[in-house]
Amino acid sequence: MIYPDWLPPEATQVIVVLFLSFLLGLEREERKHNGDPYAFGGVRTYPLIGLIGYAMAALSGGELLPLTLGFVVVAAFLLLSYWHKLDAAGLAGITGQMSALATYLIGALVFRELFWLATTLTVASLLLLEFKSGLESLARRIDPADILTVTQFLLLAAVILPLLPNAPLGRFHVNPFQTWLVVVAVSAVSYGSYLLQRLRQDHSGVLLAALAGGAYSSTVATVALARRSVEAGAPRLYAGAILMASGIMYLRLGVFLALFNPALLQRLWLPFLALAAAALLGGWLWAKSARAAPAGQNGGYRPRNPLELGAALLFALMFLAMLAATRLASQYLGSSGVYALAAVMGVSDVDPFIMGITQSTPALMPLPVAASAILIAAAANNIAKGIYARALGAREAGGQSLLLLLTLAGLGLLPLAWV
Template identity: 35%
Template sequence: MEKLYQYLPRELVTFVLVTLFSLLIGLSQRRISLKHEGETTLFGTDRTFTFIGILGYLLYILDPVDYRLFMGGGAVLGVLLALNYYVKQTQYRVFGVTTIVIALITYCIAPIVATQPSWFYIMVVVTVLLFTELKHTFTELAQRMKNDEMITLAKFLAISGIILPMLPDEPLIPGIKLTPYSIWLATVVVSGISYLSYLLRRYVFRESGILVSGIIGGLYSSTATISVLARKSRGASAQEAPEYVAAMLLAVSMMFLRFLILIGIFSRETLLTIYPYLLGMSVVSAGTAWYLHLRRKRTNEAGQSEEEEDSRNPLEFKVALIFAGLFVVFTVLTHYTLLYAGTGGLTLLSFVSGFSDITPFILNLLQGTGGVATLVITACSMQAIVSNIAVNMCYALFFAGRGSALRGWILKGFGCVIAVNVCLLLLFYLIK
């Protein structure tokens, strides 16, 4: 915008922008009002909003020092808006004040455009237009919300914005880099990703098919998602079996991306070393899932999930406390394993961690527990992931049932992913 001011007068550019933005806001108001309320409840028309913006600009530039004219015009506009609201309330029983607020914002566009950077006033206009159009989307969203959804949001804000800053960053155990702040920081980051996955699954992809359920569930917990899909597959036909396994492998693919995000947050050095492996294995898992998806026999029912996916709240304090407890346990185990068994013992521990949630084990390595080298962190992370995928395959076989049609597909799909994982792990050790 500054380059444009070099060729055109600033006043002309500002006037055109104010007029254009005011007209856009007025058009959005006319469309919404005509569709849902009727023209009799309109505060003027789109031209009225345009004139409100122009009036604000004229009064602003006529008294650019004390702004008395601008404030006086705002007061007059407020009176007119109040009279309009009174008529709407008494005659048409319309009680909303959104139009009044938007008219006042339109009046303030002129000083915003004249004094603020372009990104800010464009952001203001875009926000007004979006929230105007999303009125009924928000209504539908509120109707779908559970009774305790706001409590869930309050919990997340409390653990991230209140509890975390108050915790001390001093070691709990001498010689071990384990502080209340680091424990809760790991809990908040993982809970944030889980909460985002929960919201996507419940409100955005609520009626999605099996494949999308695997993708979204993998952001939260690949183990939980695979277990749920395996249990649901017990009533599936042989034609649907590849689709369920494909969804499980998509959950594994998203697990790699989830660890890519976590590692990027906690250790950039480790990220630079491990990201080719994580991205590559995510592609391999997704590619194997796509191959299985193409192999299934297409029926009208295939790919549809009749039951709603597990929508348990990932922010239950019991879940957070379990994660924090595992984080502490693996931190202490890592420290003493390195102290008495060296990196060889840590290698064994990384495989053992795959039998539980590997996230606490990897996160405590990323936060510098025991001063572990970047290559060792990378190797241990890869080993823990391989172990966890093997355990997930066992979960899938167990929950699917002995006579399930999924067993052969599970062994083929997960076996392929595990084989590539092992090859990359061996290659890493050879290169290292």
């Protein structure tokens, strides 16, 4: 922090402490006026606690023990206040006392010139205090399974990932860190779509379901929408939605290329953007002329949670298998073998194959070959989805979906002429 020339540094620090602690005191004061007679402190108490923290840090010369003793003394007074509150009200929260302890620490942080940390602590405390009703309402709506899901994601991203070696290993030069990073990234993107589907379930329509499903897995979305079309009786609506889900697939793949192989994205961003725009606009126009879907037929479905450990491990195994197959095809069969493999892998979910391509390029595979293989895999996947829709969907909806997806697959092969 740059101190003004006309004020001693200590005076500036005291002003900062008073300002930050006053904000906390002001929030507590408003709580009193809004009908909480037992709210602790206000616009005088909190600044005093902040000044005590600052003074203790100054007197201790930065030593931790005196500052800790001051913290304990303040905490003891706050404990007395809390006991009084319990005697008077019978049942009471301790949020005000905890925010007062945070104010003491803010004063100490300012003395050590940790202004960013002191300000961040103040802002976080104010948000937690001010949004009490909203946070409590959110806590009541959260499913216990969602807490387990967040724990699993932290296990994947913050516990397992840092432990893995970040170096190529074995015959296929597999980098364990990069491999698991791919798993975390794909799971996170899929989980974002999974949450969106859960939030909009029973509150939106087929097209939004297609967009969310396409971000999760366009193949899964196509199968689910095709099955729904049997009951819905709105073929143009469901055919357009299936096409839009495949348009989202290109945007999803573009995100993964941006994260793991920007050189490939430079070659494919324009085709991907054009194909996504064509599929989204074409699907929307195709569905626009459809009559409204009957009530309850909103295309909703609940795919498997992609952050479950089983799903993450399965994707990791598929990714490693595709990585090995891609490198063997490139080494022994050349570009034609890679293209054949791309066409075969496109029948199922293309994510493991394409993510394997990103890890093989350009060290073991030329960029033009990799870009062409990705386009072929995506086109093959569109053909496969068209067949799935025709086989599983209503006759008219399935036929329209097959025609639209074959058209998209043909358009997806045109960029092979220049990538």
